[in-house]
Amino acid sequence: MKPLLKQMIRAESTVKKGELATAEVIKAEFDRFSIPCQIDRWDNNRANVSAKISSTNQKTALLLAAHLDVVPPGDALWKHNPFAGIEENGKIYGRGSADMKGSTAAVITAITELVAEKAVFKGDLIFVGAAGEETDSCGAKRFIEQNKDNFGDIAAVIIPEPTNFDIITAHRGIVWLRVTTLGKTAHGSMPQEGINAIYSMNAFLTELRSTDFGIEHPLFGKCSVSVNTINSGNAINVIPDKCQAQIDIRIVPGQTIKSVIAEVEKIFARLKQQDSTFDAKVEVIRHCDGLDTDPKSDFVRKFCEVVENPRTKTVGYTTDGPCFASLGAPVIIYGAGVTELCHKPDEYIDIADLEKGKQVYKKIFREFLC
Ligand SMILES: [Zn+2]
Incomplete structure (x- = not known):
């Protein structure tokens, strides 16, 4: 398991390098155990990798959905080269060691050990390592689109x-918007001849701050809205004809992107009614729904028993979970590694956690599939 993880870290899967090299490392590992595995490659270096342990079909399948990509190492100086996969004092360091190559290596090793032990599978085990989770979930969406008709019934998706x-069992979603107000340029000494896009943006933002986006979720409350960048103007003596703001909205489960856009467009309409020169447009930069698996469902209750942890939790970050929820099965996020180390310099995973992860995943597979 340790050599597998180190190879996965060395197969640098940033946006720049793509996921193909990591997919090849995983395929080679499944190949060693004659487990059917394939790589789906596109745009030169992008890739998903998937494997399937076929069964006697007496139990319902499980889908294990990991992601292959990692975020860039950032500007901070690391103790070790972030893509060297260095082992030191019971830890393996590297970008992706925690998020999420460590936990993925534990899952893969749990699978290959069960196969080597000649475990009899009564339910299919499907594994996917998907591209692009850190950016747009392109790999998960592509995998689901290509395979949704062949899956058959799935008892649950585990991430x-x-x-x-x-x-x-639950997290909020993301809607990132770019709002542009449009005006008319004029000489700074004659503002009455122009339409100042900054003033239009000011009017929009004032309205936005008092807008109630409606939905209130029992666990998360209301969505958060924050205007985090604003850009406008070229010179101190020119009336700006364009102003752009980027808005980070964390939607709650059940809240749709359509409803958010509709609220923004209502603000535009109100402002236009007050001032016919008001002009604005809204674009979506990124969108990801929230996740809301029922913690009282049979699968989740049994899962809690199997892993001997009675509590389910909610978190603030997002995952590929909502994409996989579209398959209709409960989605659980569960794995080895410390969440707080994700996306940070000197990211690592404790080897003890890797080992525990492998053992607990073997137990999950035995209980649900054997
Ligand atoms: Zn992750």
Whole structure:
């Protein structure tokens, strides 16, 4: 398991390098155990990798959905090269060691050990390592689109993100918007001849701050809205004809992107009614729904028993979970590694956690599939 993780870290899967090299490392590992595995490659270096242990079909399948990509190492100086996969004092360091190559290596090793032990599978075990989770979930969407008609029934989707072995059943989603107000340029000494896009943006933002986006979720309350960048103007003596703001909205489960856009457009309409020169447009930069698995469902209750942890939790970050929820099965996020180390310099995973992850995943597979 340790050599597998180190190879996965060395197969740098940033946006720049793509996921193909990591997919190849995983395929080679499944190949060693004659487990059917394939790589789906596109755009030169992008890739998903998937494997399937076929069964006697007496039990319902499980889908294990990992992601292959990692975020860039950032500007901070690391103790070790972030893509060297260095082992030191019971830890393996590297970008992706926690998020989520460590937990993924534990899942893969749990699978290959069960196969080597000649475990009899009564339910199919499907594994996917998907591209692009850190950006747009392109790999998960592509995998689901290509396979949704062949899956058959799935008992649950388990996402082995590093949750420190907490059982996560819900998280908020993301809507990132770019709002542009449009005006008319004029000489700075004659503002009455122009339409100042900054003033239009000011009017929009004032309205936005008092807008109630409606939905209130029992666990998360209301969505959060924050205007985090604003850009406008070229010169001190020119009336700006364009102003852009980027808005980070964390939607709650059940809240749709359509309803958010509709609220923004209502603000535009109100402002236009007050001032016919008001002009604005809204674009979506990124969108990801929230996740809301019923913690009282049969599968989640049994899962809690199997991993001997009675509590489920909610978190603030997002995952590929909502994409997989579209399959209609409960989605659980559960895995080895410390969440707080994700996306940070000197990211690592404790080898003890890797080992515990492998054991607990073997137990999950035995209980649900054997
Ligand atoms: Zn992750």
